[in-house]
Amino acid sequence: MWYNLYIMEIINKDNNIVLKNVSDFELSHIFDCGQCFRFSKTGENTYTGVSFGKALTISKNGDDIVLHGTSSEDFENIWYNYLDLSRDYSKIKNRLSGDGCMDNAIKEGYGIRILNQDLFEVIISFIISQSNNIPRIKKIIETLCKTAGEKINYEGKTYYSFPSPEAILECDISLLHAGYRDKYITGAAKLVKDSPDFLDELKAASSKTAKKMLLSIYGIGNKVADCIMLFGLGRTDSFPVDVWMQRIMEQLYFKKKCTKSEISEYAAKKFGDLGGIAQQYLFYYALNHKNELNQEIGNGK
């Protein structure tokens, strides 16, 4: 096979792909850490969702990962990269570990992987995410896909692809109940539609240039741009700082209130090119310790 695998043996059996003995891989960590809004739990150790126009049910059985109803072609072309299977997370965790805060976060989110998602989907999704909560973000995106996406038949059920810029511009955006984000969504869709090379230019650009290009889009600020860099462009040096990151960094690292830019600067120095991955371990930890996080320290400013 052409891919380089740390993991495993791949078996194609009964229209399922089975990855044997996969390490550093836990579905709840991957899909409930706020990077992806289109996969949801559909059973014991099982998640179902859509990406790159394909639906997928994925489950974990011991240390084996099962991709249901999937061809080896789709695995090689889509899911292998989407699930970030070429990255050695054990090595990354070794490099990040050392202080008690990160060790605890890694201990809880040991199975996190940074998904390599579709860039346009990430741009629209994180525009929607601003000043919003995760369940509602998922709901708005799901409505967008049902309204403007294309039908996908999979395992006897109907799913919907993430829509094209054209389809977004043609649909009734008010159906999403996205509020003031409507104009940002349509603006970004129009930009991508009118500049067909924009996404490829983003992918090819240096991180500095890509960030500047993203910040020039109406409705995209520093935090959303950082999320797009990390989740849509694979720039793992990007460390998005939202209200939860501010709370957890203030409590665990600074022991006092501080600004988001202070946190960004600190993270860049401390985590470097692994900042985005460190951020995901910390974010997952923060979501699981909401009640213990002292909301007095970071009040979301």
Next chain:
DNA sequence: CACCAGGCAAGCC
């Protein structure tokens, strides 16, 4: 009723 959610743009200084 208030306050908050993976923030941002615009307006002020």
Next chain:
DNA sequence: GGCTTGCATGGT
């Protein structure tokens, strides 16, 4: 440059 305010909607 930094700081404040309004913003749509839905949940608690």
